[in-house]
Amino acid sequence: MTLRRALTLALVVASSSAFAQQPIVLHAAHLLDVADGKLLTPGEVLVEGERIKEAGAHVTHPANARTIDLGNSTLMPGLIDAHTHLFLHPGNEGLQTVEESIPQRTLTAAAAAKADLLAGFTAERDMGTEGAKCADVAVRNAINHGEIPGPRMRVSCNAIDILGGHEDAIGFNPEQHVLSNADFANNEAELIPLMREQHKEGSDFFKLYETGKDSLVGDEFHSPYQYTEAELAAAVAEAHRMGTTVGVHCTSDPGALYAARAGVASIDHADQLSPETMKLMREKNIFAVPTFAVVEYFAAHAEKPASAARLKAMDAYHREQFKKQLAAGVPFAVGSDVGPFPHGTQAREYELMAEYGMTNAQVLHAGLINGAKLLGWADSIGQLKPGFYADIIAVPGDPLTNIHVLTTPTFVMKNGDVIRDK
Ligand SMILES: [Zn+2]
Structure with a gap:
């Protein structure tokens, strides 16, 4: 293999793994804080790989991140x-x-x-x-x-x-x-x-x-x-x-x-x-x-x-x-x-x-x-917190005032993978 060919291959591998690791920023009108029973406005989650890196009203937007705008919905744990x-x-x-x-x-x-x-x-x-x-x-x-x-x-x-x-x-x-x-x-x-x-x-x-x-x-x-x-x-x-x-x-x-x-x-x-x-x-x-x-x-x-x-x-x-x-x-x-x-x-x-x-x-x-x-996962699911698995859904409204929105999620992410995006 020539050096040039090896370098090209290395670049391809680097960029494809960079793509796999591409951070995702989820943006929505609100985010549910389950522990405090309150809604943050707006709501954002930064996902890196299978985990949540940041969650709150505003998160860091890395330059290479893909942003998914979920409009007038509420982000909450799966x-x-x-x-x-x-x-x-x-x-x-x-x-x-x-x-x-x-x-x-x-x-x-x-x-x-x-x-x-x-x-x-x-x-x-x-x-x-x-x-x-x-x-x-x-x-x-x-x-x-x-x-x-x-x-x-x-x-x-x-x-x-x-x-x-x-x-x-x-x-x-x-x-x-x-x-x-x-x-x-x-x-x-x-x-x-x-x-x-x-x-x-x-x-x-x-x-x-x-x-x-x-x-x-x-x-x-x-x-x-x-x-x-x-x-x-x-x-x-x-x-x-x-x-x-x-x-x-x-x-x-x-x-x-x-x-x-x-x-x-x-x-x-x-x-x-x-x-x-x-x-x-x-x-x-x-x-x-x-x-x-x-x-x-x-x-x-x-x-x-x-x-x-x-x-x-x-x-x-x-x-x-x-x-x-x-x-x-x-x-x-x-x-x-x-x-x-x-x-x-x-x-x-x-x-x-x-x-x-x-x-x-x-x-x-x-x-x-x-x-x-x-389920034995107190420190990894059920809340949108740094270090937790990126198991995240978006629902069309505020579940604190309208529990029925749980029946019609518009977005589902599990382990950092987008499963459903209406
Ligand atoms: Zn049973």
């Missing part, structure tokens, strides 16, 4: 959903393990991940594949490798359940040996090896079913607990040993009290919580994740009027409890349980939590700052 199911889709809950193969479901999950990202969800905690084993690990890895578009994921493999419990394939002909939606562990001796197996296969955290079938009689909400307090404590200790956490499906006491005493990271659904449980959750910063959106969807799409009435009564009960939980200072994260209802529509959960008693600023704090904590 949305977080702390309770998703990439492996579920509407109309086939419960029968997917029977009718669809795991490879089929994995491809559908990849499409769901894309839909969620395009809707502005840049990070999610996926609460169980519901029978697709650890295929969520493959989806998460493919996203991380840039092979498919999707949110930053925390995945749990199959949820863990007791035999005959919440997600066992009850109601099917036993002679068919229908595959259930969970992995089974009946006691501490079975929990620990199963958790180690899931961890080995790449799970980020563990999901346990702590309550079974729900019933509401008059004003009394009941759901039988599944694991004892000692069993949950053993599971949490094992998760902590591996540097991770446990989230529980848990609709009521005493399971919620056992879970809170054991030190789980979140109590998902949380329809009924006793004063003692709420106090513990506040003291230990255990997040409640109400998942209102899925119940609303199920009630609206129930085939039998009796089912719709039952779901609506449960929902009304939960809304009243939610107000009590808010008053008691229970910390919340925002999780929609999307999957049984269409992926990409789950900003509905943010709307419902505002409708049911939170201020918009509280919902945004719960969704973004608490969500980031629950």
